[in-house]
Amino acid sequence: MDTQDCTEVTDAAELRALLGEPSARDAAKERPTLHEHDRAFIAAAPFCVMATAGADGSCDASPKGDPAGFTLVLDERTIAVPERPGNRRADGFHNILANPHVGLLYLIPGRGDTLRVNGRARLVRDAPFFDRLTVKGHRPRLAVVVEIEAVYYHCSKAFLRSALWKPETWNPDAAPSRARISKSLERRDEPLAALEEYYGPSYGGDLYGS
Known part of the structure; x- marks a missing residue:
């Protein structure tokens, strides 16, 4: 993406002019x-x-x-x-x-x-x-x-x-699964099925191990 045409904010005065001043309560x-x-x-x-x-x-x-x-x-x-x-x-x-x-x-x-x-x-x-x-x-x-x-x-x-805490807005499958991400970026030589098992229900079984 070419960002050369972006209008950039370059100093604090410009930033304040754009956003305004915080209230006295928030500032303190x-x-x-x-x-x-x-x-x-x-x-x-x-x-x-x-x-x-x-x-x-x-x-x-x-x-x-x-x-x-x-x-x-x-x-x-x-x-x-x-x-x-x-x-x-x-x-x-x-x-x-x-x-x-x-x-x-x-x-x-x-x-x-x-x-x-x-x-x-x-x-x-x-x-x-x-x-x-x-x-x-x-x-x-x-x-x-x-x-x-x-x-x-x-x-x-x-x-x-963001409606972050509203379960009706949750969609955990909107992005690739952790197993698929790992297969593509980190553990390319391992079978996807093995990674899905690794990141499956038993993944949290040793949270405090060494």
Whole structure:
């Protein structure tokens, strides 16, 4: 696609002229510490997205999920997010080693509002609180400890526009299956039938293995 004819926004003043100014309430809604409502939201959230950026500006957004309350609140300015077994790429972790700034977006299924937590992260391989992060006998090998700098809520407009939580709008078969994607892009030499079995009902049987 040729983007040469796009009209680009190139500075903050132009951006503000286009979008307008935030209300005084919205401009001032960031807080540096967790309120009791934030603690309750985090305790109820089984999922968040962790955004990071490397020293070169390359970005990563990684999903994190576990039973509700998987993020441990250590105090009003500190939280810990456990790592669980995955693909071992560790893109976000490499970013944190180079650039500690992170953003986390917490979701509660069925709710439109989300909680944003921004701060500075450290990778911790062990600490006394790791026992409290154990799930189904799995004690994490690593946790991301975030020193909070800003906390605030996002409104539900994006969820309302997308109808994300309305089951009648769901169509999981609209895109190729995970098995077909893997066959085309990642595991070309493996039979599709084998991949469909691999990504089938038994796929979640070892979520906390090594």
